[in-house]
Amino acid sequence: MVLLFDPAPPSLQWCKVHGGKLSGGTYEFGHQSDELVRDHIGGLEAVRTVGYVLHHGGEEIDRPVSLMTRDSLKSLERCMRFQPEYNEVTLKAAEFWMSRLPDVRHLLLCDTAYFAKLPPEASDYAVPGKLREDGIRRYGGFGLCHQWAWEHSELFLGHSVRRVISVYLGDHSNVAAIADGSPVDTTIGFTPVEGILSSGGCGDIDPTIVFELHSTGMSLREITRVLSRESGFTGLLGRECGFTDITPGWDEPAISAVREVLCHSLKKSIGAFLSVLGGVDAVVFLCEDPPQSMRLITALCHSLEFLGADRRPAPEKQGGVWNMVHDRSNVPILCLTYDKWKIIAEAAHNFTLKER
Amino acid sequence: MNILVFNCGSSSLIYKVFSAGSPEDVEEVFSAKASRVGVQGSVPSYIETRFGFTTWKRAAPMKNHRQAATLALKALGETGLHIDCVGHRFVHGGSHFHESVVLDAEVTRRLELCRPLAPIHNPNSFSVIGECRKALPDTPQFVAFDTAFHHSLPPEAYSYALPAKLVQRFGFRKYGFHGLSYQYITRTIPSYLHVPVEDLKIVACHLGTGGSSVAAIDGGRSLDTSMGYSPLPGLLMSTRCGDIDPMLAIYLMTTYGYRSDDVLDLFNKRSGLLGVSGYSSDIRDIIVRASEHEEKSALALTMYIQRVKKYIGSFVVLLGGMDVLAFTDDIGLHNPAVRQLVCEEMGWCGLVLDPAANARATGNAISSLSGETSRVRILSVPTDEELMICLEGIKLLGATIGTPV
Numbered sequence: 001m002v003l004l005f006d007p008a009p010p011s012l013q014w015c016k017v018h019g020g021k022l023s024g025g026t027y028e029f030g031h032q033s034d035e036l037v038r039d040h041i042g043g044l045e046a047v048r049t050v051g052y053v054l055h056h057g058g059e060e061i062d063r064p065v066s067l068m069t070r071d072s073l074k075s076l077e078r079c080m081r082f083q084p085e086y087n088e089v090t091l092k093a094a095e096f097w098m099s100r101l102p103d104v105r106h107l108l109l110c111d112t113a114y115f116a117k118l119p120p121e122a123s124d125y126a127v128p129g130k131l132r133e134d135g136i137r138r139y140g141g142f143g144l145c146h147q148w149a150w151e152h153s154e155l156f157l158g159h160s161v162r163r164v165i166s167v168y169l170g171d172h173s174n175v176a177a178i179a180d181g182s183p184v185d186t187t188i189g190f191t192p193v194e195g196i197l198s199s200g201g202c203g204d205i206d207p208t209i210v211f212e213l214h215s216t217g218m219s220l221r222e223i224t225r226v227l228s229r230e231s232g233f234t235g236l237l238g239r240e241c242g243f244t245d246i247t248p249g250w251d252e253p254a255i256s257a258v259r260e261v262l263c264h265s266l267k268k269s270i271g272a273f274l275s276v277l278g279g280v281d282a283v284v285f286l287c288e289d290p291p292q293s294m295r296l297i298t299a300l301c302h303s304l305e306f307l308g309a310d311r312r313p314a315p316e317k318q319g320g321v322w323n324m325v326h327d328r329s330n331v332p333i334l335c336l337t338y339d340k341w342k343i344i345a346e347a348a349h350n351f352t353l354k355e356r
Numbered sequence: 357m358n359i360l361v362f363n364c365g366s367s368s369l370i371y372k373v374f375s376a377g378s379p380e381d382v383e384e385v386f387s388a389k390a391s392r393v394g395v396q397g398s399v400p401s402y403i404e405t406r407f408g409f410t411t412w413k414r415a416a417p418m419k420n421h422r423q424a425a426t427l428a429l430k431a432l433g434e435t436g437l438h439i440d441c442v443g444h445r446f447v448h449g450g451s452h453f454h455e456s457v458v459l460d461a462e463v464t465r466r467l468e469l470c471r472p473l474a475p476i477h478n479p480n481s482f483s484v485i486g487e488c489r490k491a492l493p494d495t496p497q498f499v500a501f502d503t504a505f506h507h508s509l510p511p512e513a514y515s516y517a518l519p520a521k522l523v524q525r526f527g528f529r530k531y532g533f534h535g536l537s538y539q540y541i542t543r544t545i546p547s548y549l550h551v552p553v554e555d556l557k558i559v560a561c562h563l564g565t566g567g568s569s570v571a572a573i574d575g576g577r578s579l580d581t582s583m584g585y586s587p588l589p590g591l592l593m594s595t596r597c598g599d600i601d602p603m604l605a606i607y608l609m610t611t612y613g614y615r616s617d618d619v620l621d622l623f624n625k626r627s628g629l630l631g632v633s634g635y636s637s638d639i640r641d642i643i644v645r646a647s648e649h650e651e652k653s654a655l656a657l658t659m660y661i662q663r664v665k666k667y668i669g670s671f672v673v674l675l676g677g678m679d680v681l682a683f684t685d686d687i688g689l690h691n692p693a694v695r696q697l698v699c700e701e702m703g704w705c706g707l708v709l710d711p712a713a714n715a716r717a718t719g720n721a722i723s724s725l726s727g728e729t730s731r732v733r734i735l736s737v738p739t740d741e742e743l744m745i746c747l748e749g750i751k752l753l754g755a756t757i758g759t760p761v
Binding site: 081120121122124125126127128129131132136138189190191193194197201202203204205206207208209210211212213214215216220223224226227228230231232233235236238257260261263264267268269270271272273274275276278279280303304305306307 | 511512513515516517518519520522526528530580584585586588589592597598599600601602603604605606607608609610611616617619620622623626627628629631632634652655656658659662665666667668669670671672673674676677701702703704705
């Protein structure tokens with residue numbers, strides 16, 4: 001049995017992988033741990049592996065999956081300056097379960113590590129060297145997901161794919177450029193606020209706005225809250241709004257305006273990465289519910305027609321993958337179903353296989 | 357009619373007089389540039405002037421743009437040139453102005469509201485307007501805006517995903533800059549190619565020694581541009597960082613104890629090419645050092661080029677293709693190495709540069725740089741903000757002032 005944890009502050013999401021089946025939920029970390037074991041896991045005897053998702057591994061963690069030891073807990077502590085809310089939950093969970101289950105395998109699954117070796121022109125900001133030496137750089141994110149997307153696009157197409165643009169669509173949409181399996185650019189920056197607007201995050205904005213807000217007396221804590229939680233889809237719409245609210249309300253004007261901003265931002269990122277890669281051999285979309293997102297994906301595919309993307313009027317589902325274009329298309333475009341736990345479980349499983 | 361045009365830079369003041377019969381018949385009859393205005397240092401401020409067939413340069417103390425304008429108007433008075441109207445470049449018209457306007461009491465009141473939007477440039481323009489009013493009280497004045505060309509941006513391009521109440525209160529939106537330059541080249545490219553502007557998808561790179569930007573122009577209208585609410589975001593510039601995670605500003609204040617002004621100054625004056633290279637803010641110096649394999653300069657150059665290429669890619673997708681890639685302003689016109697690096701490995705969008713034509717282009721006239729197999733016309737296009745302001749003046753006041761000189 002494999003137990004997996006992903007921080008969702010102040011709670012912790014968990015997933016149990018047993019006999020090829022996945023089940024899970026959310027629990028309040030700490031006082032509900034015993035309840036979790038008793039009611040859901042059904043005893044710890046069968047647990048062989050425990051995995052923890054780390055959202056931001058900073059400069060410390062540069063391997064997507066690694067074995068956890070007492071020493072790696074120390075390097076985890078050094079990541080606390082990045083996304084402290086999330087990272088602290090991961091750290092506490094790891095400390096708790098490592099002492100509870102000292103004899104099983106513990107794995108750290110890091111979402112930024114895939115991007116640890118970005119070329120400097122992608123990772124560096126144009127700020128003075130002293131800050132860049134201090135770890136002020138772009139770290140990327142959703143590494144496990146983009147790596148999975150690249151592997152599965154090769155599986156589906158049946159050959160190696162040199163240049164891939166991987167587009168994750170969801171509450172925190174983001175795009176990665178991958179060359180020969182290694183990422184060469186990402187829309188996510190030092191924090192996940194940079195890049196594509198999210199359900200509550202503003203995405204790319206003029207940084208001058210931060211100074212202007214501060215000069216009106218708004219505290220840094222307030223500005224942080226506004227830019228990371230009250231902006232994005234929610235800010236534009238004026239009410240709580242997630243990705244799953246955007247696609248069904250296709251014709252509602254207020255929602256359609258939000259979708260236009262999202263689409264615009266996605267198109268620009270895809271275009272930027274076409275330049276970074278010098279062209280593209282496959283574009284891969286990932287989302288939880290492809291049929292529901294099909295109109296959005298179709299609109300994005302439409303903007304790639306000038307490249308010779310030969311769009312199918314109705315995307316065809318082939319072996320669990322939606323093929324958005326005809327086989328004769330210059331650019332293959334696929335849509336994969338995103339299942340967070342499946343991706344994490346697969347990464348943990350593959351690591352364990354290699355270890356043997 | 358004779359049109360006097362003032363173009364206020366952060367530390368310079370350009371002023372020219374054009375004699376215009378019609379928009380097609382414009383001649384520059386006087387031209388001057390005051391440099392190092394308000395700059396303290398070992399080199400004093402000076403004025404270079406060209407009138408008729410004579411050019412001269414002299415040192416003159418100018419503590420600010422007001423003094424520079426006083427000297428300019430005095431020198432112009434001595435030439436005996438009659439001035440029919442005066443035009444001014446105004447960097448930031450905010451959401452108050454969408455096109456050039458003739459100055460009156462109401463316009464002046466609304467211009468005042470724009471003062472804080474460009475804290476370096478706008479106040480300078482104000483002092484020059486004030487001096488003109490004193491010296492030429494009966495001469496009509498007009499204002500042309502660097503933001504006006506981007507008034508056509510669609511909401512999905514100009515909107516920041518911020519709470520609506522903040523946007524309403526502060527006017528946060530993308531304004532874009534270098535509009536007069538884009539407007540000028542959007543006028544010259546179609547006539548050079550003999551193609552109507554309606555049929556052209558242009559990606560234009562305004563690469564200057566200080567600020568730089570890129571614009572996507574569809575049928576003559578701006579569809580998106582790299583600068584934003586202020587001229588800070590977008591490309592990597594001489595001392596400006598360009599695009600950056602906004603949360604970094606907050607992180608630097610909370611973790612490093614910087615004040616807001618320190619970070620603003622850091623991002624605007626100590627970043628960009630200067631910050632990365634630790635050596636120079638001038639791309640020409642950076643290219644030399646990079647060719648000597650100096651690591652930091654090589655990185656600065658790679659980052660500079662990469663950022664331009666990424667914007668070109670973004671705008672090609674927004675436009676759904678590209679007919680023309682245009683380079684303009686000092687670096688865009690006079691630096692073949694930059695153009696060559698930008699066009700490398702861009703075959704995916706149809707760009708093929710002709711290296712010989714690229715090396716030959718002088719920057720004094722519009723030149724075609726594309727190779728035979730290129731699906732996109734690559735052009736270097738001289739820009740002329742003062743002439744553009746003059747043309748705006750003819751449009752606004754030509755009919756009322758009437759007869760040409």
